[in-house]
Amino acid sequence: MKIYLIGFMGAGKSTVGKLLSKSLNGTFIDLDQLIEQENGKKISDIFKEDGETVFRKIEAECLKKTDAQIIATGGGILYFDETAEWLRGNGVIIYLHAPFEELYSRIKGDRSRPVAAKPYKDLKSLFAKRDGVYKRTAHHQVSVSNRLPEETVKDIISRLG
Numbered sequence: 001m002k003i004y005l006i007g008f009m010g011a012g013k014s015t016v017g018k019l020l021s022k023s024l025n026g027t028f029i030d031l032d033q034l035i036e037q038e039n040g041k042k043i044s045d046i047f048k049e050d051g052e053t054v055f056r057k058i059e060a061e062c063l064k065k066t067d068a069q070i071i072a073t074g075g076g077i078l079y080f081d082e083t084a085e086w087l088r089g090n091g092v093i094i095y096l097h098a099p100f101e102e103l104y105s106r107i108k109g110d111r112s113r114p115v116a117a118k119p120y121k122d123l124k125s126l127f128a129k130r131d132g133v134y135k136r137t138a139h140h141q142v143s144v145s146n147r148l149p150e151e152t153v154k155d156i157i158s159r160l161g
């Protein structure tokens, strides 16, 4: 069974995914790292040099080719409508959720995340839009608010049964 972690930037998908894979003794991939390896450049350079549309196509291709058991996706993984259905047909989807302000405080000023460079109000409305899509797509919603990543891992494992 594959486990896909989804959620907004700063939710802890990369951090929790790595820990979860250790607890479950499963293989792990951070999709952003896979994209950087396959393309030989940083996400921020792909955005700068090739544009977001190219990045999204690469992201969707990398998602479909990874054979890892635990996958930390990027916050924009549901950019194409068909990706939600593809994900649900290929594994268990966990939405890591926290209120926007908490996530914003984790990502503001982080230059490695090009989307986080948007102004506060644009990020807030992006969160509002994506939150609904994450909720509709996920099998489980797990809180990452005021919680250590280790606690989130325990919560995920208990929900998986």
Ligand SMILES: Nc1ncnc2c1ncn2[C@@H]1O[C@H](COP(=O)(O)OP(=O)(O)O)[C@@H](O)[C@H]1O
Pocket: 007, 008, 009, 010, 011, 012, 013, 014, 015, 016, 072, 106, 107, 144, 147, 148, 149
């Ligand atoms: N539970 C948590 N509590 C506080 N900070 C966290 C937590 N999980 C992750 N972080 C921090 O938030 C930032 C984003 O984490 P990251 O795992 O990269 O999130 P994502 O992959 O969802 O964007 C990092 O600086 C990380 O150390």
Ligand SMILES: O=C(O)C1=C[C@@H](OP(=O)(O)O)[C@@H](O)[C@H](O)C1
Pocket: 007, 008, 009, 010, 013, 014, 032, 043, 073, 074, 075, 076, 077, 112, 113, 114, 115
């Ligand atoms: O939300 C987004 O659109 C993005 C989130 C990033 O991943 P994280 O969610 O791990 O920061 C990364 O895929 C890229 O910078 C775009």
Ligand SMILES: [Mg+2]
Pocket: 013, 014, 015, 030, 032, 072, 073, 074
């Ligand atoms: Mg990440």
